[in-house]
Amino acid sequence: MEPNTISRRAFLRMSSMGALAAGLGGNLFSLRLAGAAQPSGEEVGYTFCDACNHTPMCGIKFFHQDQVITGIESWPDFPGGRICAKAFGSLQRHYHPNRLKYPLKRTTPKGSSDPGFVRISWDEAYDLAAGHLRRIKKEHGPDAAFFYVGDPKEFRSAVERLASAYGTANYGNESSTACRYAALMAELLTYGFGTTGGLPDQQTKCLLVWGVNPPYSTPFATDKLLDAKRRGVKYIVVDPRKTPVASLADIHLRVRPATTAALAAGLMHVIFRDGLEDKEFCAQWIHGIEELKAYAREFPPERVARICEVPAAQIEEAARLFATTKPGRFFLSAQGTTHDGNAVNNHRSILVLNAICGNLEKQGAVNAETYPLKDMPIWAIGPAGHGLRKDLLARKDRRLDKEFVPAWHEVMATCQTNRMVEWIKEGKVKGFFAWGINLMIWPQTHEYQAAFDQLEFAMAVDYFYRPQTHPHVDLLLPAADNFERLAPFAIKGRKLFARTPLKPLGECREDWRIALDLGCRIADPATFFHGDVVASLDSILANENTSWKELLANLEKGYAVPRPGPELFDKQAAGKLRKDGQPGFATASGKVEALSLVLAKHNLPALPEFREPMATSPEYPLVLVSGTRRPFITHSKMRHDAPWLLELEPSAVMDIHPADAEARGIKDGDQVVLATRWGRITPRARLTILMRQGLVGIMHGWADNNVNELIPRQFDPLSGYPPYKETPCQVSKV
Amino acid sequence: MKQYGILVDVERCSGCMTCVVACKAENLTGPGVSWLKILQVEDRQRDRIYYVRHACMHCEQPPCLADCPQEAISRSAEGVVTVNEQKCIACGACREACPYGVPNFGEKSGYFAEPTPLERQAADYRKHDPTRSSKCTLCLPRLQQGKEPFCVASCPAKALYLVDYANPDERARRLMAQAKAVLAAAGSKPRVRYLADEGALALIEERFRRNPTMA
Numbered sequence: 001m002e003p004n005t006i007s008r009r010a011f012l013r014m015s016s017m018g019a020l021a022a023g024l025g026g027n028l029f030s031l032r033l034a035g036a037a038q039p040s041g042e043e044v045g046y047t048f049c050d051a052c053n054h055t056p057m058c059g060i061k062f063f064h065q066d067q068v069i070t071g072i073e074s075w076p077d078f079p080g081g082r083i084c085a086k087a088f089g090s091l092q093r094h095y096h097p098n099r100l101k102y103p104l105k106r107t108t109p110k111g112s113s114d115p116g117f118v119r120i121s122w123d124e125a126y127d128l129a130a131g132h133l134r135r136i137k138k139e140h141g142p143d144a145a146f147f148y149v150g151d152p153k154e155f156r157s158a159v160e161r162l163a164s165a166y167g168t169a170n171y172g173n174e175s176s177t178a179c180r181y182a183a184l185m186a187e188l189l190t191y192g193f194g195t196t197g198g199l200p201d202q203q204t205k206c207l208l209v210w211g212v213n214p215p216y217s218t219p220f221a222t223d224k225l226l227d228a229k230r231r232g233v234k235y236i237v238v239d240p241r242k243t244p245v246a247s248l249a250d251i252h253l254r255v256r257p258a259t260t261a262a263l264a265a266g267l268m269h270v271i272f273r274d275g276l277e278d279k280e281f282c283a284q285w286i287h288g289i290e291e292l293k294a295y296a297r298e299f300p301p302e303r304v305a306r307i308c309e310v311p312a313a314q315i316e317e318a319a320r321l322f323a324t325t326k327p328g329r330f331f332l333s334a335q336g337t338t339h340d341g342n343a344v345n346n347h348r349s350i351l352v353l354n355a356i357c358g359n360l361e362k363q364g365a366v367n368a369e370t371y372p373l374k375d376m377p378i379w380a381i382g383p384a385g386h387g388l389r390k391d392l393l394a395r396k397d398r399r400l401d402k403e404f405v406p407a408w409h410e411v412m413a414t415c416q417t418n419r420m421v422e423w424i425k426e427g428k429v430k431g432f433f434a435w436g437i438n439l440m441i442w443p444q445t446h447e448y449q450a451a452f453d454q455l456e457f458a459m460a461v462d463y464f465y466r467p468q469t470h471p472h473v474d475l476l477l478p479a480a481d482n483f484e485r486l487a488p489f490a491i492k493g494r495k496l497f498a499r500t501p502l503k504p505l506g507e508c509r510e511d512w513r514i515a516l517d518l519g520c521r522i523a524d525p526a527t528f529f530h531g532d533v534v535a536s537l538d539s540i541l542a543n544e545n546t547s548w549k550e551l552l553a554n555l556e557k558g559y560a561v562p563r564p565g566p567e568l569f570d571k572q573a574a575g576k577l578r579k580d581g582q583p584g585f586a587t588a589s590g591k592v593e594a595l596s597l598v599l600a601k602h603n604l605p606a607l608p609e610f611r612e613p614m615a616t617s618p619e620y621p622l623v624l625v626s627g628t629r630r631p632f633i634t635h636s637k638m639r640h641d642a643p644w645l646l647e648l649e650p651s652a653v654m655d656i657h658p659a660d661a662e663a664r665g666i667k668d669g670d671q672v673v674l675a676t677r678w679g680r681i682t683p684r685a686r687l688t689i690l691m692r693q694g695l696v697g698i699m700h701g702w703a704d705n706n707v708n709e710l711i712p713r714q715f716d717p718l719s720g721y722p723p724y725k726e727t728p729c730q731v732s733k734v
Numbered sequence: 735m736k737q738y739g740i741l742v743d744v745e746r747c748s749g750c751m752t753c754v755v756a757c758k759a760e761n762l763t764g765p766g767v768s769w770l771k772i773l774q775v776e777d778r779q780r781d782r783i784y785y786v787r788h789a790c791m792h793c794e795q796p797p798c799l800a801d802c803p804q805e806a807i808s809r810s811a812e813g814v815v816t817v818n819e820q821k822c823i824a825c826g827a828c829r830e831a832c833p834y835g836v837p838n839f840g841e842k843s844g845y846f847a848e849p850t851p852l853e854r855q856a857a858d859y860r861k862h863d864p865t866r867s868s869k870c871t872l873c874l875p876r877l878q879q880g881k882e883p884f885c886v887a888s889c890p891a892k893a894l895y896l897v898d899y900a901n902p903d904e905r906a907r908r909l910m911a912q913a914k915a916v917l918a919a920a921g922s923k924p925r926v927r928y929l930a931d932e933g934a935l936a937l938i939e940e941r942f943r944r945n946p947t948m949a
Contacts, residue, residue: 065855066855068851068852068854068855069852070852070855070856070857071759071760072759073884073887073888074888081890082752082888082889082890083752083888083890084750084752084890085750085751085752085754085755085756088752088755088756088758088759088888089755091759091852092758092759092845092850092852094852095850095851095852096846096850097846097847097848097850215748215749215750215890215891216748216750219748219750219752219890219891220890222746222748222750222890222891223746223890223891223892226746226891226892242781242783244748244749244783244785245748247782247783631748631749631750631751631752632750632751632755643765643845644755644758644759644845645755647765647766647768648751648754648755658778688774688776688783689776689778689781689783690783
């Protein structure tokens with residue numbers, strides 16, 4: 001060691017390592033001292049990241065001294081992979097001076113320029129919220145109170161329990177607005193179980209990646225995708241953009257947005273025409289196979305090439321590759337294929353394409369869980385028992401979305417929320433009780449903001465004051481963050497993990513507990529475990545005969561729920577997919593439904609039919625994608641909350657292909673006008689071949705450039721989802 | 735004595751920015767100062783996009799060291815180039831001399847009006863005078879604990895490899911044989927090298943030459 005070769009401060013710190021450095025001299029670097037050099041008094045803690053929506057989350061190991069976090073890193077034994085930029089951002093967010101630390105009550109009328117929030121006690125806050133809950137039930141009936149969980153979503157189950165015990169029929173969340181559930185609806189209608197596929201395993205030979213870029217939305221998957229590519233897995237990527245995963249593709253179909261069902265029909269056309277389908281599986285397990293074949297016949301590659309703007313030869317090639325490279329699997333997003341006016345049928349078309357190739361219930365293909373944990377699904381759905389879902393569903397006939405989206409209403413357990421403007425105006429919703437709500441999720445945001453001002457009472461729980469949302473609420477409660485929350489535990493396959501939260505800053509409380517505390521005030525406190533979060537979690541863990549205490553005893557490596565037997569395939573043949581134990585899939589027909597009985601019953605398109613997207617015009621010749629991902633942001637989260645992340649892109653940036661930009665005289669970094677028939681914003685342009693020509697993309701959630709003001713309130717009749725990735729637009733210089 | 739360097743696998747990097755933010759979290763650098771950047775380099779002809787690390791190259795013959803009038807820059811026995819912030823007078827000569835325009839100069843020390851508890855409690859090596867020259871230290875304090883630099887340890891794509899030039903293991907030897915120096919003609923013998931095809935390398939060099947500080 002030559003002390004004069006390093007900075008003085010680093011040297012002084014090393015000197016403080018004292019005898020160790022001095023005694024070992026030049027051999028220091030050959031030693032493995034990981035963990036040994038923590039300053040004395042530093043302790044280790046474990047938690048999960050809440051920056052994304054992967055409610056089996058990523059694990060964070062953190063170091064703290066006197067309750068102050070000094071650093072974070074990936075939790076070594078936590079399954080999944082390494083944490084990403086967003087998780088590191090959560091460290092800076094934790095100490096952001098603007099974090100809400102005390103309950104706040106509004107003191108001026110709605111619509112005032114200043115809501116006049118003042119600090120109140122938790123008791124006063126709970127009394128206020130519980131008082132309004134009781135009053136609304138008395139004056140308008142329980143359904144006039146709407147319960148909602150936006151983001152994060154790990155504590156949904158506690159809020160669902162609150163809604164259910166209160167007596168409303170109306171509980172909704174971010175997934176039932178625009179996120180996971182349209183795809184889930186497609187999966188339930190088609191397969192009878194939820195799956196977006198995933199990473200290839202050792203048997204998978206071909207991976208169909210459609211409308212998702214895992215290196216950005218799930219960075220922990222990147223190394224596995226790269227390694228699978230190296231082992232020879234073939235990749236077909238369908239995405240308008242030249243994303244990092246598209247760079248791995250053997251075939252990259254740069255499809256025109258919102259034409260999913262046409263492309264899938266074209267691929268199926270080739271597969272049926274050339275007799276490449278899995279004939280046995282089709283005959284035995286697909287309902288409506290003849291209708292499907294007849295439909296696919298209308299989509300020869302030349303026609304599909306015109307609709308989707310991809311070469312016909314590429315469609316032929318992709319169809320052959322997927323149908324002949326078995327087993328194949330898909331890796332889908334919940335959003336890339338569902339943010340348009342044909343959301344559910346677009347998504348269903350991919351599921352059906354996969355099924356005709358027989359890529360279901362086989363090793364390396366797409367499979368249902370053999371031994372799902374007992375009532376412990378991902379937290380985005382939440383345990384039905386703990387959520388008292390049975391009671392909620394008993395009132396389903398009164399749920400507000402029944403007429404808006406009848407098929408959704410039949411299939412889904414959660415209320416679709418996009419008609420909230422009308423429901424408030426019609427006096428059907430009088431009170432809104434929200435955790436992590438962001439009004440910018442909705443298209444034509446200003447209509448929702450105006451509607452919220454008409455509510456008799458609105459409550460929100462959040463980390464920060466959100467200027468697009470919180471001026472429209474009466475009560476604002478400070479949420480504990482991911483370093484301060486205890487609930488819930490993490491579910492990773494069959495492993496369960498506890499965590500070790502720090503004392504919350506200020507008077508922050510965890511969302512789960514807030515829901516329990518409110519429950520204690522409006523219902524029998526015993527139903528809400530007298531506010532005891534651990535008891536609440538234990539009631540879930542009891543399903544698998546374990547407890548929080550047992551999870552804590554296995555903190556670092558997790559508690560493994562014993563596996564009852566080996567993984568099974570062809571479970572439909574063995575009667576292992578249906579609740580009644582009969583052979584078949586858990587759909588109405590007992591088969592994979594190319595022709596959906598539920599959709600037919602509601603007079604909705606029952607095949608995975610194509611619907612021509614909104615037409616571009618000379619005035620609006622480009623297509624707008626709201627929500628093209630940045631790898632360091634999920635929704636609007638973490639952007640202003642963590643300046644380390646904001647700094648990477650400090651203002652709204654719109655991606656545009658260089659040719660489209662040059663045709664408009666736009667240079668990189670120019671401020672531009674991005675307009676649709678419904679609105680305009682002025683982001684900066686980034687010229688990039690990531691975009692295909694004719695397409696522009698921008699992240700949602702910029703308060704000063706809210707792209708969802710450009711999206712119309714025109715919804716998929718099946719799911720009620722908005723057309724975030726379909727709307728024609730124009731770009732011009734400012 | 736080990737001789738550390740990093741190999742950057744351009745084919746594996748997806749531009750997720752984890753290394754950039756992990757570096758901020760580890761080294762607590764101030765606003766506008768990033769010891770590690772990821773550039774998006776586009777090849778319009780071949781329709782390819784590359785994500786490329788830009789940080790101190792830990793040269794064997796660092797021009798910054800030679801040009802610093804204060805002798806504030808030195809090279810440790812294990813090949814890590816470091817700046818002594820207390821000797822630095824912020825003249826900018828190091829940045830001028832660096833073929834890659836690497837040394838950073840900032841203005842503000844913290845992101846917020848007051849230091850956060852995290853910053854107040856940070857070890858000395860994570861505290862910086864924002865106006866002085868600063869740059870990647872290869873996480874020397876971590877190396878001294880037998881740990882990889884934080885960017886290497888954090889990369890979700892596993893696109894960064896810590897190598898010992900003095901005594902490379904089998905894998906390192908194989909990778910080092912393929913790795914190339916960017917702007918090798920500058921003669922500084924960088925120890926951060928890139929695994930990239932010739933086309934990519936030419937574009938990366940062009941980008942580094944055109945705007946070395948990536949301002």
